[in-house]
Amino acid sequence: MHRSPKILAAAVLAAATVLVVAPTTAEAASVKVEAESYAAQSGVQVEATADSGGGQNAAYLAEGDWMRYDGVNLGAAGTLTVQARVASAVGGGRVELHTGSATGPLLTQFAIAATGGWQSWTTLTATTASHPTGAQTVFAVLRNTAAGDFVNINWFSFGDGSPADSGPGWxxxxxxxxxxxxxxxxxxxxxxxxxxxxxxxxxxxxxxxxxxxxxxxxxxxxxxxxxxxxxxxxxxxxxxxxxxxxxxxxxxxxxxxxxxxxxxxxxxxxxxxxxxxxxxxxxxxxxxxxxxxxxxxxxxxxxxxxxxxxxxxxxxxxxxxxxxxxxxxxxxxxxxxxxxxxxxxxxxxxxxxxxxxxxxxxxxxxxxxxxxxxxxxxxxxxxxxxxxxxxxxxxxxxxxxxxxxxxxxxxxxxxxxxxxxxxxxxxxxxxxxxxxxxxxxxxxxxxxxx
Known part of the structure; x- marks a missing residue:
């Protein structure tokens, strides 16, 4: 193991919180969701990040772990750009984003390659032409055929690729x-x-x-x-x-x-x-x-x-x-x-x-x-x-x-x-x-x- 032993806990539920309130379907600006700002999770721990953005990251992520985010504004119909800020010393596996539930429709996914270390960060980008609109519940589900932790996540963003700090709440x-x-x-x-x-x-x-x-x-x-x-x-x-x-x-x-x-x-x-x-x-x-x-x-x-x-x-x-x-x-x-x-x-x-x-x-x-x-x-x-x-x-x-x-x-x-x-x-x-x-x-x- 690269860090302390993983805590295998049952899902820890917190009061559901609206992370980003959807203003109108015409809203085009991207929204940034900090990985540690989940409303519920299973198998996840949080640690301080050395990323240039500071703050914390979701860590110790392995096969079957998941995080739930409520009220994520996916905007209007059309192409959706999704980004994930990740770090991995080992690579392998993928991060799947589902809407509605952990087994709901697949929004997009990111294949994880080794980035050079558990605090060596890179931003992955994916696009999808078809997606639910407005405020949605989004699940990040971790998938890997190998045992052990394989990725840390700092944040996700959803939108048209415009700056994530220009939407509601900023x-x-x-x-x-x-x-x-x-x-x-x-x-x-x-x-x-x-x-x-x-x-x-x-x-x-x-x-x-x-x-x-x-x-x-x-x-x-x-x-x-x-x-x-x-x-x-x-x-x-x-x-x-x-x-x-x-x-x-x-x-x-x-x-x-x-x-x-x-x-x-x-x-x-x-x-x-x-x-x-x-x-x-x-x-x-x-x-x-x-x-x-x-x-x-x-x-x-x-x-x-x-x-x-x-x-x-x-x-x-x-x-x-x-x-x-x-x-x-x-x-x-x-x-x-x-x-x-x-x-x-x-x-x-x-x-x-x-x-x-x-x-x-x-x-x-x-x-x-x-x-x-x-x-x-x-x-x-x-x-x-x-x-x-x-x-x-x-x-x-x-x-x-x-x-x-x-x-x-x-x-x-x-x-x-x-x-x-x-x-x-x-x-x-x-x-x-x-x-x-x-x-x-x-x-x-x-x-x-x-």
Whole structure:
């Protein structure tokens, strides 16, 4: 085997989600579907990709594995161009795309040849003259006569070959406004860094819990009550109808500093039927780049999500991106199901959520709310995501120690922890902090001072 042993699990079902809403049959633009954004799957695992597009890929794929994608817009009648971004160290086998079910009509298929490695990526293209139109359920089914894993998949695209980032859900940046914001940022002269300053690129917003609503203005804009319960931080008017304008128009916030009117939110945490709201959340703006001087401020109205609300897998001790205990005594045990830490009475439950830090430079949001951003795995931003943005992270503290009964999130298991950010900073205040603290690699406090 080239990697860790394959987990042969029964189909894991998640709530069916519309990945791309079909606008009209006249829509010609291609739609891009991230391979890991399945609504259901069997035998599939997800890993970080070294592809130029960043993000994750569906991995450990072998004979009989499958993934289901709901609401994929195949457009109007006529020639359909389908692409698959794949990598394989061994070659052999094929990826079949079926509509309706795993055994439904064959849309197209891709023969897999060796690409030079499990992270050496190539784009395969196929066309078909006859296909169902509009929103369809598409199954990717893996076929191979040989045993073992034979392919990784990063994404699929469906359309007429036009750019996959021009359809519904892609929100283009206002180029004139962004140029003005960049001009202001570039014109700033950074403050001198005093001797003795810790040379870590960082500033922060210190936030308290604000309010709770079953709303999500990024995933379900204009749809009150459509989401699971969220705990909101920052702007105190955030709801399903929130826009950039409403955030900037309301000065009430549970975060310091005052110039940050952004909205941040996470799924609510429950112990039994009792909700446990965060004691405090520090929203860090930092950099993981080899050269933080490349960092630009967030554009006004920028949106993104980290984590996966649909991910429902066990999180035993030692899991990456898991809840943990901080404070004297630390973790003293695990919940009965093994998914949650039990903290000493002198410690508290914590979670550290890290967001993407590279941007495509073109969009404020995308259909998956992640496709316009990527993680900087090697300390640089390049390829499809050339613009370095501050590395946002939430350091969340809950006033509880836990018990054998464990907890649950409004989104489900501990693995479904995720966070949303909708930015509405005063442009000058954010630019000064990026220039003084991140570009100069200097640790700043909540007020942006050294």
């Amino acid at each position: 929100i283009p940046i206002d180029q004139a406004a962004w140029n003005a914001q960049l001009a202001q940022f570039n014109s700033l002269t950074p403050k001198a860094v005093p001797a003795g300053t810790v040379r870590v690129p960082e500033f922060n917003a210190t936030c308290a819990y604000s309010h709770s609503r079953p709303d999500d203005p990024i995933v379900f804009p204009g749809m009150p009550g459509a989401s699971h319960m969220h705990s909101f931080l920052g702007n105190d008017r955030t709801d399903a109808n929130t826009t950039t304008s409403t955030l900037l128009a309301n000065a009430g916030t549970s975060c310091r500093p005052a110039p940050d009117l952004s909205a941040y939110w996470i799924p609510s945490l429950y112990q039994g039927d009792q909700v446990i709201e965060p004691k405090d959340v520090v929203v860090y703006y930092g950099s993981r780049l080899t050269d933080p001087a490349a960092t630009k401020p967030f554009p006004q109205g920028f949106r993104m999500i980290a984590g996966d609300a649909k991910l429902q897998t066990p999180t035993p001790a030692g899991s990456v991106n898991a809840f943990y205990c901080a404070g004297p005594g630390g973790e003293i045990g695990r919940s009965a199901d093994g998914n949650w830490p039990i903290c000493a009475s002198t410690a508290v439950l914590m979670f550290h959520l890290v967001f993407q830090d590279c941007w495509d430079g073109k969009h404020l949001d995308s259909p998956t709310h992640k496709a316009h951003v990527a993680y900087s795995y090697d300390g640089t931003c390049k390829g499809d995501y050339p613009v370095a943005i501050p590395n946002l992270s939430f350091l969340i503290a809950y006033p509880t120690s836990g018990s054998a009964a464990g907890f649950r999130l409004a989104s489900g298991m501990a693995s479904s922890m995720h966070g949303d950010a909708f930015f509405a900073w005063d442009n000058l205040a954010q630019s000064q902090r990026v220039k003084n603290c991140l570009v100069q690699r200097a640790k700043c406090n909540t007020e942006g001072n050294f």
